[in-house]
Structures are given as structure tokens and as C-alpha cells.
Amino acid sequence: MKKWKCSVCNYIHEGEEPPEKCPVCGANKDKFIEVTENNLELGNTTKVEAPMDKSSSMVEKITALIVEKHLHPITVHGPNGIIPMAVLFLVIAIFFQLPLFESAAYFSMIFVLLNMPPVLLSGYLTWQKKYNGVRTSLFKMKIAASCVATVILFGLILWKIVQPDVLSNASLDRFIYLFWAMVMFAAIGVAGHLGGQLVFANKK
Ligand SMILES: [Zn+2]
Numbered sequence: 001m002k003k004w005k006c007s008v009c010n011y012i013h014e015g016e017e018p019p020e021k022c023p024v025c026g027a028n029k030d031k032f033i034e035v036t037e038n039n040l041e042l043g044n045t046t047k048v049e050a051p052m053d054k055s056s057s058m059v060e061k062i063t064a065l066i067v068e069k070h071l072h073p074i075t076v077h078g079p080n081g082i083i084p085m086a087v088l089f090l091v092i093a094i095f096f097q098l099p100l101f102e103s104a105a106y107f108s109m110i111f112v113l114l115n116m117p118p119v120l121l122s123g124y125l126t127w128q129k130k131y132n133g134v135r136t137s138l139f140k141m142k143i144a145a146s147c148v149a150t151v152i153l154f155g156l157i158l159w160k161i162v163q164p165d166v167l168s169n170a171s172l173d174r175f176i177y178l179f180w181a182m183v184m185f186a187a188i189g190v191a192g193h194l195g196g197q198l199v200f201a202n203k204k
Pocket of ligand 1: 006007008010011022023025027
């Protein structure tokens with residue numbers, strides 16, 4: 001049985017032919033390289049960066065450091081961990097009218113928003129450097145989900161500033177607020193799930 005490695009995400013496929021599309025990252029058939037005894041070592045070492053020479057710019061050095069130190073998987077733990085908690089606090093605040101949970105949700109969301117620039121930047125740079133900015137469906141969906149989540153998060157914080165009693169007044173606005181919080185939660189979930197697919201592509 002032959003083995004084929006996706007050059008984008010390192011997914012290993014076993015079979016006579018490479019798959020039409022990589023099941024992990026969606027890369028085309030031509031991105032697959034046959035893995036043989038001889039190039040197995042070689043294939044694994046191509047991902048290792050050559051030592052930086054002095055001519056490489058500051059931006060390149062920082063990018064290399066961000067990818068090498070896995071800054072994206074580290075920073076995404078902010079939104080991935082805190083948003084579910086913030087949404088849960090919102091539900092409690094709305095259904096039980098508990099202002100303390102409302103404040104907790106609000107400050108959690110502000111904290112995550114401040115966390116977003118390093119998350120998005122490290123994600124973008126990792127995509128460019130590690131995956132050569134390949135425009136497969138996985139990356140398009142991941143970027144779209146992250147942008148949707150960030151825009152909604154920003155909108156929810158802004159809404160609360162403009163209308164501080166949005167969660168406690170007599171109108172039904174709080175349910176619209178909660179609806180958007182749920183959409184944001186789903187978007188964060190999609191982005192996180194796709195990221196997990198990439199990270200665990202070659203670990204079976
Ligand atoms: Zn792949």
C-alpha cells in the first residue's frame with residue numbers, strides 16, 4: 001500500500017492513488033507527495049525552517065518565531081475558553097435577572113476582544129508561513145468564522161455601551177442580544193474545530 005502526504009497539512013493518506021481532495025484541509029490531489037522509505041525523513045524535515053540569515057527582515061523573524069512557538073494555538077485558548085463561559089453567564093443573567101452575571105459576561109467579552117488582535121494576527125501569519133496561504137475551503141471557512149465572531153463580539157460590546165440596560169429592560173432586545181451571542185459562540189466553535197483538524201491532521 002502506498003502512502004501519500006498532503007504537503008499543505010501533513011495529512012497521510014494510504015492507498016494506490018492520492019485522494020481527489022485532502023479530507024483535512026481540502027487541498028487538491030496535486031498537493032500530495034508519495035511517501036517512500038527514502039523520502040520519509042526528508043519529508044519530515046522540509047517543515048523545519050532554515051536558520052535565519054542576517055538579511056531577513058524583522059517581520060520575517062517575528063513571523064518565524066510566532067509559528068515556531070505555536071503562538072496561534074496558545075492565544076486561541078482565550079476566545080475558545082472564555083466565550084462559552086460568557087454566553088452561559090448571559091443566559092443566566094437574562095433568565096434569572098442576575099446583574100452580577102451580566103457584568104461577568106460583559107467584562108469577559110471585553111477581555112476576549114482585547115485578545116483578538118494577537119489571535120487573528122498569529123493565525124494569519126501561521127497560515128501564510130506554515131500553509132503558504134493556500135486558499136482551500138478549510139482556510140476560507142476558518143477565516144470567515146473568525147471574522148464573523150470578532151465582528152459580532154465587537155457589536156455586542158458596543159450595543160451594551162450604547163444601551164446599558166439591554167439585558168434587563170422590559171423589551172425583548174435581550175433575546176436578540178442572546179441570539180447574536182449564540183451565533184458568535186457557533187462561529188468560535190467552527191473556527192476552533194477546523195483548527196483542531198489541522199493540528200491533528202497527521203496524528204491518528
Ligand atoms: Zn491537507
